[in-house]
Amino acid sequence: MNLIMASFNLIYTIPTIILILILILIIVGVYFYYRRTLPDLSKKDKIILSTLRLFVLVVIVLSTGELAIETIAKKFDEPVTALLIDNSKSVSSEQNLIREKLDKIIRQIKNSNQKIEIFVFNESPRLLHLDSLNQINFNGHSTNISKSINEILKNKNDKNYQNVILITDGIYNSGENPVYLTEKSEIPFFIFGVGDPKPKIDISIDEIITNDLIYAQNQTPVRVNIKSNGFENQFTTISFFEDNKLIEKRDFQIHGNYQELEFFYKPEKEGEKKLSFSISPFKNEYTTKNNFSTRYVKVLSNKIRTLIIAGKPSYDLSFINQAIKTNKDLQTATLIEKNDGSFYPLFGNESFIDSADVIFLVGFPSTNNSDRFIRKVYSKIERDNIPLFILINPDTDFNRLVLFKQFLPFDWRSAFGTASQILIDVPEEKSKNEILNIGSNNPVQVWNSFPPIYRVDREFLSKPESEILSYFKIGNSRINQPLIVSRNLNRHRSIAFLGFNIWRLKLLNAMNEEESIYFERFINNSIKWLTTREVEKNLKVQVSKKIFDINEKVSLIAQFYDNSNQPVEDEQINLEIFQGKDKITSTIFKPIGNGLYTAEIENLQQGDYSFQATTEFSGKKFSDNGRFSVTETETEFRDLQLREDLLKRMSAITKGSYFHISNSDEFINNLNQYLTKKPKQREVTSIIYIWNSPYTLILIILFLSIEWFLRKRWGLL
Structure with a gap:
């Protein structure tokens, strides 16, 4: 990196003309102050004292004007090649071949006089020094390719990454599809595929x-x-x-x-x-570590009372109502207010509001609804912290919806039209979310194959604490605004579907019984997520996941709040791990700030475990407990086939190249011809704030002290 100073500027808040006048007054004042002294000093001594006093006064004036010095320099960044190496277990059988090719690749990059940064990744990327290649152990428990690519994109402008070399089998089991990120990269990807593209027995x-x-x-x-x-x-x-x-x-x-x-x-x-x-295993299986799988579920006792409140009758209302009725664990009622304040007789009366466990708002509040009824619904939600599912359609009155704003996962801006036809666009990493997981082998494909629906032409914004589950597309272009969004904040849950005519989702394959119930599954998943009650505990402990590999660390995080819901920091929280009734180990949570604590447990054998966390605060005891399992079931062995189609697509999108690592010698030998090597020029701006610097105060005190010392020494009055 070469740095060349280009220019610098003085920055201050006082108008220039006023500053000049003040400086002139200071110069004149200091001149007349030291023009005649008693005793009379030499001209040289007067100049010294005047300079000291003048410096102090000028610095004080400039500091009140918030003086800062801005420097602008030209920075020439050398090109950097990022080398991403899959460190997961799924490539461990090819580790000798990977190490052999890795040495050749690094040697070629060095010969091209290009900088190289090496990252190894499994769940997340880790920067590795050239001298530490022996730390690559191919023992990662999951593979997140997109997270590694995102690390490159995040630092692309600062590091001048010009090429990415990726060594992987393309089998990602965590994070989103890496193809989406490579489309944004504008960097060529040279990809070496590892493994067998043919499926294992x-x-x-x-x-x-x-x-x-x-x-x-x-x-x-x-x-x-x-x-x-x-x-x-x-x-x-x-x-x-x-x-x-x-x-x-x-x-x-x-x-x-x-x-x-x-x-x-x-x-x-x-x-x-x-x-x-x-x-039961077969004798000639490639591995038996993937013949076993576990999942935890929570069993509840009572039926849930669901209330649908609509601005007026609609197909969406009817289909949502029918979807809820398919679940015998749910009770449902519907309220639609007429213009005169009464309710449609086929549905029900206001008394249903008092018993509701979850409320669906379909085009509500609308212009037809009375203020009294809207206020009653609001009071029920506020008083009992009722979870919400809201569907926005043209009947929704946004001026009245403001009343419910604190309970909603989204915000909105002014309308710019009436309604538009859109397509659902669920990111792959969200398709297994418990709300969207509708029971298909490939839920993201199902969601993104649904027929077009409609959306009110208004800009919707996800609140910072909300989670966007789906975007939408117009044509083939994704619009980065939420379509389905959820929020879990302060023990209140809400889901918003910012589109209407969602009954059309039933039309994907109405003749196929399995596929025709996807809509019902979505509605029922939403209700179950909304009605998951969080126990109001001061101490809450969660494991990072329920199933751990036998070689993984078990990670736990604790949250500790006092009775006023303020975080409690630096308390001792004890953690005990049990297998059955036997205590296996214990440790103490480490505080990380803002009421959060972490703990890790290593070297647990295969089996089922429970944990107990305890602490004392203000004379009271607090505790929490839970369960997890340690197994030899390997996530990395669930898919054993090299994803050549994915890797070839990634390289083609970025105008790079793909080679199977076993047939890559010719490409590696000529790698220097393929690498981009353009230095990048950019401006680097830095600002030195003079007015609030401690060195400025030190200089003022120093110059005043010198002036005082000289005046005393020379006997000035």
Whole structure:
């Protein structure tokens, strides 16, 4: 990096003409002050004292004008090549080949006189020094390619990244699809594929699909997605466990590479339950570490009372009402107010408001609604902290909606039209969200294949504490505004669907019974998420996830608040880990500020564990507990096939190149011809604030002290 000073400027807040007049007055004043002295001093001594006094007064005046010096320099950044290396377990079988090619790649980049930065990544990227390549252990528990690319994009302008070399199998099991980020990169990606593009002979449990919240004494479907290759028409056995107790054992025949088995689970009691599935292994499987999978669910006891309030009758209202009625664990009622303040007789009366556990607002409040009724709905939400699902349509009166603003996950600006036809655009990383997970093998494809719906022409903004679950597209262009957005703040939950005619989602494949119920699943998922009540505890402890690999650290985070909901810092919070009734280990949470504490546990063996966190504060005891499991089920072994299609697309989008790492010697030998090597010029601006610098005060005191000392020494009055 070369830095060349270009210019500097003085910055001050006092108008220039006034500043000049003040400086002239200071110069004249100091001149007359030291023009005659007693005793009379030499001209040289008068100049010294005048200079000291003049400097102090000028600095004081400029400081009151908030003087600062701005420097502008030209910076020439050398080109940098970023080398991203997949450090996950899924590439561990090829680690010798990766190390061999890695040495050649680094040597070629060095020969091109280009800087190189090496990142290893699994769940997140880590910068690695050239002397530390032996730290690459290919032992990561998950793969997040997009997070590594995002790290490059975030620092692209400061570091002048000109090329990205990526070594991976393309099997990402965390984060979003990396293709989306490469489209924004404007940097060529040279990608080396690792692994076998042909599927391994293997069978695995890919995913367990069920609701996170279910109800005691009610049957709930649990779907198990199974991937297999090489065992067509063979028979095997799958076992279903609740908290390690066998519920069902079933023989099934393998058909195709993907199949789904459906089980029905009827929990006896409420509480947190661990559901596990295990497939009997075949002798010639590539690995048996992916034959087992676990999921935790929360079992609730009572039925939920749902109230739909609409501005007027609509297809959306009717379809939402029917979707709720398909769930026998829900009770539903509907309120639609007429212009005269009465209610449509086929629906109900205002008394339903008092018993509601969750409220749907469909085009409400509207111009038809009375202020009295709107105020009553608002009072119920405010008093009982009722969760909300709101659907915005042309009947919604935004002037009246302002009353509910504190409960909503979005904000809005002025309208710019009436309504537009749009397409749903769910990011891949959001498709497994418990609200959007509608039970498909590929939920993002289902969501983004739904028929067009409509949206009010108004700019909607997600509030900072909200989570955007879906954007929307006009044509093929994503609009970065929320369509589906949720919020969980201060123990209040809300979901907003900022579109209407959502009944059209039922039309994706109305003749297919499985696909025709996606709409019902979305509505029911929303209700279950909204009605998840958070226990109002002063001390709350959560594990980072429920299932850990046997080699992973178990991470926990605690939040501690006093009775006025203020964070409590620097308290000792004890953590104990149990397996059954046996205490395994204990530690103390480490405070990280703002009422947050963290703890990590290592070297736990396979099994089910519980934890107990305790502390004392102001003479009272506080505690929290929970469960987690440690297994040998490897996320990295759920998918074993090199994603060449993905990697080729990434390289093509960025005008780079793709090679399988085993056939890459010729490309590596000529790598210097492919790398971009343009130095980048940019301006670097820095501001030195003179007026509030401690050195300015020191200089003022120093010069005044010297002046005082000289005056005393020379005997001035």
